[in-house]
Amino acid sequence: MRRIKIIEEKIFVFLSAFMTYSLILVLMFIIGVVFVKGFNALNPDMILKTPRGGYYYGGEGGVLNAIAGSLYIAVGATLIAIFIGLPAALYINVQLIRHRKTQNTIRYFLDALWGIPSIVYGAFGFTLMLFFGMNASLLAGIITVALLISPIMVRTFDEVLSTIPRGLYEASLALGSTRTETAFKVIFRQGFPGFITAVLLSFGRGIGDAASVLFTAGYTDNVPVNLDEPAATLPLAIFFQLGSPIPEVRERAFASAVILTLIILLLSFSARFMAKKYSRTNLR
Amino acid sequence: MSPLTPTDSNVLTVSHLNVYAGDHHILRDINLEIPSNRITVLLGPSGCGKTTLLKCMNKLTDLYKELKVSGNIYIGNDDILNTTHNIPAIRQKMGLLSQRPYPLPVSIYKNVAYGLKIKGIRDRKLIDFSVEKHLREVGLWDEVKNRLNAPATSLSIGQQQRLCLARGLAVKPAIILADEPTSALDPISSKIIEHLFREMKRHYTIVLVTHVLRQAIRLADHVIFMCDGRIVEQGSPSDLFSHPQSDELRAYLIDGN
Numbered sequence: 001m002r003r004i005k006i007i008e009e010k011i012f013v014f015l016s017a018f019m020t021y022s023l024i025l026v027l028m029f030i031i032g033v034v035f036v037k038g039f040n041a042l043n044p045d046m047i048l049k050t051p052r053g054g055y056y057y058g059g060e061g062g063v064l065n066a067i068a069g070s071l072y073i074a075v076g077a078t079l080i081a082i083f084i085g086l087p088a089a090l091y092i093n094v095q096l097i098r099h100r101k102t103q104n105t106i107r108y109f110l111d112a113l114w115g116i117p118s119i120v121y122g123a124f125g126f127t128l129m130l131f132f133g134m135n136a137s138l139l140a141g142i143i144t145v146a147l148l149i150s151p152i153m154v155r156t157f158d159e160v161l162s163t164i165p166r167g168l169y170e171a172s173l174a175l176g177s178t179r180t181e182t183a184f185k186v187i188f189r190q191g192f193p194g195f196i197t198a199v200l201l202s203f204g205r206g207i208g209d210a211a212s213v214l215f216t217a218g219y220t221d222n223v224p225v226n227l228d229e230p231a232a233t234l235p236l237a238i239f240f241q242l243g244s245p246i247p248e249v250r251e252r253a254f255a256s257a258v259i260l261t262l263i264i265l266l267l268s269f270s271a272r273f274m275a276k277k278y279s280r281t282n283l284r
Numbered sequence: 285m286s287p288l289t290p291t292d293s294n295v296l297t298v299s300h301l302n303v304y305a306g307d308h309h310i311l312r313d314i315n316l317e318i319p320s321n322r323i324t325v326l327l328g329p330s331g332c333g334k335t336t337l338l339k340c341m342n343k344l345t346d347l348y349k350e351l352k353v354s355g356n357i358y359i360g361n362d363d364i365l366n367t368t369h370n371i372p373a374i375r376q377k378m379g380l381l382s383q384r385p386y387p388l389p390v391s392i393y394k395n396v397a398y399g400l401k402i403k404g405i406r407d408r409k410l411i412d413f414s415v416e417k418h419l420r421e422v423g424l425w426d427e428v429k430n431r432l433n434a435p436a437t438s439l440s441i442g443q444q445q446r447l448c449l450a451r452g453l454a455v456k457p458a459i460i461l462a463d464e465p466t467s468a469l470d471p472i473s474s475k476i477i478e479h480l481f482r483e484m485k486r487h488y489t490i491v492l493v494t495h496v497l498r499q500a501i502r503l504a505d506h507v508i509f510m511c512d513g514r515i516v517e518q519g520s521p522s523d524l525f526s527h528p529q530s531d532e533l534r535a536y537l538i539d540g541n
């Protein structure tokens with residue numbers, strides 16, 4: 001009996017360790033392949049130049065247009081999503097505190113929104129765009145991506161706020177601080193690491209998504225300077241270049257993928273770093 | 285019972301206090317006086333409304349929209365219950381010590397300095413002085429003087445509770461409201477808190493909720509026994525503990541021992 005239990009335990013430990021490490025291995029493998037394939041095309045021009053004439057046939061240039069477009073769209077959408085997400089999360093946690101059912105219904109809907117494939121958001125954004133007589137543009141892309149990431153923002157903010165104990169709020173008020181002081185000096189401070197994680201998570205989702213910007217942001221070889229101009233994005237730049245019959249261009253697709261991956265890795269590392277730095281003082 | 289009126293030796297007077305949550309009558313016609321520079325112990329079975337009573341005293345009931353509060357609570361001649369004027373100043377008259385410590389998410393130093401900064405005090409020397417003074421007051425200074433900038437959460441739970449006490453004392457309250465302040469603590473930390481309370485009587489008035497009967501016997505100068513939202517008996521500990529008049533208190537004393 002005892003023997004069997006021990007063997008069982010060992011098998012399970014082995015299995016879970018195996019799964020964990022194979023996941024990490026797969027991740028390394030993906031990054032490795034992309035790096036190797038894109039390595040030859042990686043040069044300063046890639047990030048410093050926009051496509052010149054004949055770029056898509058192997059000519060000179062880079063994907064600065066897509067880097068800039070992606071950053072513009074992700075930053076814009078993230079800002080909008082913060083403005084939607086923070087009040088919404090506060091509403092769910094403060095105003096609805098006695099309404100468990102409503103809270104849970106709202107959370108359920110937000111989770112459902114979170115799960116909707118981004119192409120659906122793309123199609124919706126496209127419809128919206130036509131309805132308002134807009135063209136594929138930076139603005140349309142920003143709005144669509146904002147819609148895509150808002151549920152993520154609200155839910156992660158919401159998670160953060162719901163873990164802040166009520167006693168902390170009361171302790172701060174009992175010391176004679178006003179509600180505003182409590183909100184900014186205590187609640188915001190306590191939630192800060194979580195907020196950063198939420199923002200960067202949403203940003204990462206926004207910058208990496210192709211389907212939502214496919215019809216709404218359009219594509220251009222220029223760095224957009226106005227909201228009503230079309231904007232290129234990295235995921236689409238990868239998509240177009242990868243479809244080329246010319247090997248050098250396909251190589252550049254991988255180089256672009258490296259750039260996108262680096263941006264996202266950089267983000268998640270800084271998120272971890274900041275969250276760690278600021279959670280040192282936090283109540284657990 | 286006729287409405288109580290404030291007197292000199294009583295810092296706080298509660299009169300005809302009623303609290304409802306919907307149909308639930310949580311506090312029923314509470315009339316009591318809190319004698320100054322004494323430890324008043326609130327006793328009663330779980331759910332009888334002790335915490336709610338404390339929350340009325342520093343107006344934390346304002347946060348609970350579902351609670352309907354009526355009656356009067358006087359500090360001096362001011363009815364603090366029925367005013368919306370300068371609520372932070374009213375709350376500063378009362379230090380709150382809750383069941384488990386809630387240190388603010390900042391350093392040890394900033395926890396104690398927080399209340400002073402809220403009051404608008406900017407003088408660095410004054411703040412330093414006050415932080416040291418109150419940390420000494422709760423016997424924490426020697427333990428933390430070398431790591432004042434460490435996060436408050438790095439302290440043990442017992443130390444955190446004393447830090448919360450120091451933080452409350454720094455805003456110069458007249459009354460300490462302590463809601464089962466030792467229930468999350470180890471025996472030694474509990475003893476320290478009890479000792480502090482006995483010392484603090486000289487300068488403060490203390491209202492203590494506790495479920496530990498022995499602690500009540502050790503500390504109480506005045507006892508209020510509640511049951512089901514009502515005050516059943518109140519008076520000196522010797523009277524209440526040796527000669528309980530009501531069946532409820534008798535039962536409570538037997539169960540508690």
Ligand SMILES: Nc1ncnc2c1ncn2[C@@H]1O[C@H](COP(=O)(O)OP(=O)(O)OP(=O)(O)O)[C@@H](O)[C@H]1O
Pocket residue numbers: 305308310328329330331332333334335336337348350351
């Ligand atoms: N915000 C609220 N809404 C509804 N009911 C409440 C609320 N706050 C307290 N109550 C109810 O009031 C009663 C008294 O609660 P309270 O927390 O004051 O009891 P207590 O004496 O402190 O109990 P314990 O010893 O367990 O801490 C309980 O029945 C509780 O359910």
Ligand SMILES: [Mg+2]
Pocket residue numbers: 334335336463
């Ligand atoms: Mg209680």
